Amino acid sequence: MQEPAHANATVPPEQASRAERERQDFGRRLRALRSARGWTLAQLADRSGLAISTISKAERGIMALTYDRMLQLARGIGVDMAEFFASEGEAFAPGGFAVARLGEFxxxxxxxxxxxxxxxxxxxxxxxxxxxxxxxxxxxxxxxxxxxxxxxxxxxxxxxxxxxxxxxxxxxxxxxxxxxxxxxxxxxxxxxxxxxxxxxxxxxxx
Amino acid sequence: MQEPAHANATVPPEQASRAERERQDFGRRLRALRSARGWTLAQLADRSGLAISTISKAERGIMALTYDRMLQLARGIGVDMAEFFASEGEAFAPGGFAVARLGEFxxxxxxxxxxxxxxxxxxxxxxxxxxxxxxxxxxxxxxxxxxxxxxxxxxxxxxxxxxxxxxxxxxxxxxxxxxxxxxxxxxxxxxxxxxxxxxxxxxxxx
DNA sequence: AACACGGTTTTCCGATAGGAAAAGGGGTTT
DNA sequence: AAACCCCTTTTCCTATCGGAAAACCGTGTT
Missing domain, CATH: 2.60.120.10 (Jelly Rolls)
Structure with missing residues (x-):
């Protein structure tokens, strides 16, 4: 995915590369979900109804899936869309324990x-x-x-x-x-x- | 969005219309999130960096957004992707508003x-x-x-x-x-x- | 009624998603 | 090492996404 020359471009190039990083992030999560199940691209393609090439490109972050395809993928993997993205966040707290004393606010x-x-x-x-x-x-x-x-x-x-x-x-x-x-x-x-x-x-x- | 003649079509027509129903579902959720905040299309377009027409089409379910655009939308609205789809389940509360009076516990x-x-x-x-x-x-x-x-x-x-x-x-x-x-x-x-x-x-x- | 105004929908078209098929890139077997 | 096999990546091309601008639709105003 090269930086688009894009006649209609509104997005500045720096933000575009940020979008690319995030797509790659999504791709890594997707590949993790697939290989955690021990499935090949072909197997997931079969379950989701998508083409192998589409999944391959999505996992490598060089293509942004549309809503329809993501829905098919989620179904094929057996997760719902919400938990598809749930792993985005980070773990909670440094120690996960804190006390607030009077006058220290x-x-x-x-x-x-x-x-x-x-x-x-x-x-x-x-x-x-x-x-x-x-x-x-x-x-x-x-x-x-x-x-x-x-x-x-x-x-x-x-x-x-x-x-x-x-x-x-x-x-x-x-x-x-x-x-x-x-x-x-x-x-x-x-x-x-x-x-x-x-x-x-x-x-x-x- | 008419049923595609689609040279590469793998999706049977019945499933395609199901996908369409689900897109419309997504669109309704999106419109709900926007109007709950009292924003116009233009205001959300401004916050998310998307074109007005894109959001309009997405809300009416005649267009499937790509991952990139959905991410921008989620940011613009101020929700993360996980809770973007969390509303797939049930809405919160009967009215989402309740008061607890003394002695009524x-x-x-x-x-x-x-x-x-x-x-x-x-x-x-x-x-x-x-x-x-x-x-x-x-x-x-x-x-x-x-x-x-x-x-x-x-x-x-x-x-x-x-x-x-x-x-x-x-x-x-x-x-x-x-x-x-x-x-x-x-x-x-x-x-x-x-x-x-x-x-x-x-x-x-x- | 004609006009202005703020919002939404439609149109048009260039850039991109995504499928089929061909081309890598390891492994193992003959 | 050639011949398979299995899996992944690349190529090629059409259908679709998505932006700018125009058309459209109320709802007030003069």
Missing amino acids: RRQETGSYVYEMLFPEIRNKAMTPMIGTLRADCPMSFDDFVRHAGQEFLIVLDGVVTVHAEGRPTVKLRAGESIYFDSARGHLYSADAGQDARILVVCTES | RRQETGSYVYEMLFPEIRNKAMTPMIGTLRADCPMSFDDFVRHAGQEFLIVLDGVVTVHAEGRPTVKLRAGESIYFDSARGHLYSADAGQDARILVVCTES
Whole structure:
């Protein structure tokens, strides 16, 4: 796969070679899955209905398969698409064990939110727990909701919090009450007037 | 996408239309992900570096994207390839939104632990938040650690908790302090003598 | 109604996916 | 070492992907 002269090219050459590296990555995973089963190209071709040459080229990263072919391959190998790509990630944590003591938090101020991320030193963790303080005197702009991948859990530690969620009536939560939702739904928190609020938020995936 | 006359065709026509149905399925998922964020085709095109027309055709299932483009799309949307296809199964939750009010918890007593699972009605959630009470007068048997898949986050709401973790020195946590670890590591909690303790535990994957 | 505007779909065509078949590249057997 | 055999890579060519731009479709505005 040579760098395309490409009349319609929008992708800069440096990003193109990055794409190539990633294709090769995919190819290595594919070859690993095949040879782990002790299959030849011909056998996988037979099971998946693809041509031998196609699989060969895909494994060597010189060709990018279309969705259709990947689906056939996944079926032929006997994995579903999700776990086909599951091995992309890395293992979790340096030691996989950490304690957060009072007063050792790293403060992160994003606009009018004040968040303290609890375990910044752990890599690839499945959850991101944060403790936040919402200022009573600092109302949010109700225009732009926050939206991101993953799911979100919020519990009120102190005060009263109003949760605004897209397509849902406003929810008022007192200390000890909690809420759980898909983070792709636009959302926004604010403290009720008169008293600051402290919340614990746990998000999955960043 | 008309059924190809295809000089090289190996795929029987019935399977070809099945492939088409699956492409349309992929397209619907893609459109769902985009519109859940409130983005237009142009906005996603901008974020992913793909042409508007390409995304439009992919969403309508009349074109099968190659691996490269799907990767760009996944990045643009902010999901990794694995969870890109994770939604092949079932969508999360009945509405994906739930509130847990005080006094509405379902109590689950497992041995000497008393746990209240917060959102039992949500299916397929990525996290399982629970509130637990540890009795001061009920010491645990230090022999059998608990071990399970996933990761675990614990924060102390009240009292003082001692965490025993396999291969680690004992950790004492006061209210507001927390701990994060891989649940496969054997673990066990107990309240310090003299006072009951309340904890919030969030686990991933069961 | 004509116009402008923000979004989506369609058209057109060059670059590329992907199949069939031929060409490597080890091994083992005669 | 030639003749097989099995597996992988390369070649060649058509069907398809995928980008730019034009056409299309609401929904307000003058």
